[in-house]
Amino acid sequence: MTTLTLSSQQCRQARLAKDPRFDGRFFTGVHSTKIYCRSVCPVHPPLEKNVSYFATPAEAEQAGLRPCLRCRPELAPPGADWRKHQPRLSRAVTLLHSHDVTSVRELAQACYLSERQLRRLFQQHLGVSPLQALQTHRLLQAKQLLTDSSLTITEVAYASGYQSVRRFNDAFVQHYRLAPSRFRQQTDVSESSALVLRLPFRRPFDYQNLLGFFEARAIDGVEWVEDGRFHKRLSPSQNMMVEMGEQQLLVTLTGVAPQHLPDYRLRLRRMWDLDADPLIIATDLNKQPSMAALVEAYPGLRLAAYWDGWEALLRAILGQQVTIEAGRKLLSKLVAIHTDAGGFGLPSPQQLLSLDIAPLGIPGSRKQTLYRVAAAAVDWDLHRWPDVERLSEPLLAVKGVGPWTVAYWRLRSGMDSDSLPSGDVVLRKAAAQQGLANDAAELEVVAQLWRPWRSYATNLLWRSTVEGNDVL
Template sequence: MTTVPPPSPQRDEIIPGLTREQCHAARLARDARFDGRFFTGVLSTGIYCRPVCPARAPHEHNVQYFRFAAAAEQHGLRPCLRCRPELAPAQCGDLPPLVAQVLARIERGELAEHSLGALAAQAGITERTLRRQFEQHLGASPKQVEQTRRLLLAKRLLTETRLPITDVAFAAGFASIRRFNDAWQQAYGMTPGALRKQEGDAQQETPQSSLQLHLPYRPPFDARAMLAFYRLRAIPGLERVDEHGYERRHRVGDQEGVVRIEPVEGERLRLTVRDLPPGALPDILYRVRRMWDLDADMGRIGEHLGQDSLLARIQGRWPGVRLPGGWDEYEVMLRAIVGQQVSVKGAITIMGRLVARTLAQFGTAQLPTPAQLCELNLDGIGMPGSRIRTLQGLASALASGALTLATARDEQLLALPGIGPWTVAYWRLRCGLDTDAFPASDLVLQKALGGGDKLPVKEVTVRSAPWQPWRAYAASWLWHAMSEQPALLTQPDNEQDEEKSP
């Protein structure tokens, strides 16, 4: 197998963290660690590929490398039908926070409903500045990013499902079938129906009310650890975890359905969506990818964190442990507040009571919306009055529009009664909003780093400083080790070396 050379200070990076020599070696090796980190544009054929493409490797003088699929399509290239660039894991970790924030909202499908100016204003920048930053950091305009998102999602639906082409168009975010056909023909030089005929054998037989998609990830990925995490925290009446997968009820408007995620062979998850409108698919895909941390580059993260002997030990024992997230920012905040100073089992019991009381009072089996939470009867629910006031204060701020969690600053959250640094850090970590979020006052982390004794917060902070910007992953690894094998954290390094000796 071709060896990918290490970075060299003498060579200029053409993509953040990668030189042309590294990209060349990675595509020749078809190295899955680089899947999604760049795309190979083949100028002689007019297509672009993933570095894992099984097709014959083109000559280097015919190749141009792109960080994002949208940049390749803006260059006039079309996606390869063999390696399917729409399946590549995303790579946004090196983007400026504001660009990453707006890009995430575009990937969620929000630009199909809101103007670019509105997204820019909510991010606190002008539309002109946003366009300039997209061109600088993504190599494509926001309009091209949105167009590529729509076309690649439509391509997946045409290839993997039997959805009618009209439903495919609306699910991808096109306002009409005519606009979809025009954009598709212009980008790919064929009709949507022609692609469906080519890929007909790959389409799955599923019930009419459901669809299935496969969501690839970069290995390693510890699916067992993810399912164990969600099994312990499944909210009664809302979520269920069995030996094969995770599912939850999800409501879109007045329509309620089920979302199910199952690990399957081939370094991917299978997503099944039942009884929900196709237009909800971009938002569901965004939620699932973030919740299951599918776009993490564990090679880069592990290389950095593995320089610490303790984390290297954990990585060696569980190499695929990721950062389990939540369904959305609001649900994670409710979990964080309810979970203050109580066991996981106790917190989940209370969350289940919230679902049950919402059903009884409002007729829907879901967590209460902020407006519902303001009215919900919480007497005798199992929380102290101070924590109830914290929930109601959060609900009031959200319902009035004074606070938006997706764009909330730490100082805004800390100004709410009953919300402190631990809650904010834990919330950011579980939302996937900050890979460096680290709740240093967490008791389990204090004991993990203190060899079983409670390490002072200041010492925890100092100890974790070299792990930046991946401290959230370090926290996840430490929590996992404490739940699975705490003795590993107190085992001297020389004993670990002896165990590895033949």
């Protein structure tokens, strides 16, 4: 059983006050009704003698409890305190939720851990085994889709990661003691034909800053912002729209096959940095007065990422020593070249190798760097969930790729909270303005105080300068 970071008394006070600050940090199991709830559940609070507290939904479900239909635990903001010091576990959870692995053995290998180490990490921090964590995640996603969409039962099964409807029905009945069809009859089901994902986050959340980031970098014909909403064409027949909801991002998808939802959900959470916990990050960065002032000045500032690691790498290479607008135009030109060749969107590494990118008008050395990186990236699978620690060294070994490119790629891939592009001119200027450091070497030393959140500290420093708006 995992250890709660809150005491029973703190949990009791939070649930009685329905304090939103504690939403997702613990779950209340009510043994008299056999359900578990969020701290903000609107129902009358049960007696203390009838409750237990759990760190995760998976732990509550292993105790034989079902999720509350009123407060809907699947919509709680993330409350994973362990992410700060457990990057391997974080990667394991991501791979598990993406369904890119088919066994615990494969998952352990992908995280460079033994099966025993992996199981111990899950048990210590999540209170359950990897397979139990996956089961709970799938069922909670299915519960959300059964309520918030008009997808058929079969479509919900595949959208939740199940390979057969029978297995989905069996698991749902075993855990929730009623069939998916009966569950849907008991809830207020959305009648909309559009598929809307509700992705929770923890406040504060600076949506407008993220929206501005993506608008300034929008690729012509693929991305745009309109009426406070971000739009992206995922393919000629697939479209996505992101807008701000109450405590959630609302993502409307059209033309998307149900089996792609687990992958898209994870990409969106990474792209908009929805798993960040501002309180934990601020607590660490506040140890330094200058950084504390920036945290206060820009509450809820998130670390924007790109759709996948390959896009982040392309932008890092093409965006070197140019403004945002110049970088955006180069990406748009690359998409146009790919479109003329019969493709759509940004070319994959394999596709880039077959394109003539002379129309980009970039120096020959940078053109060759792009080709060399594409040739190496063919074997890296950057479209999925790259291990940035393992790939940084071979990427840096590619001729034409320097430390800034690698650090920026790590930062904008959404897979590294602790990247520091110390050679960045704007970053060094911002650090000097804040009285933190006068050169890259001094910045490296000072930045040790910001671990493991150097990516967020970098983002705050960029944000503090006018020129910071011109950082790709």
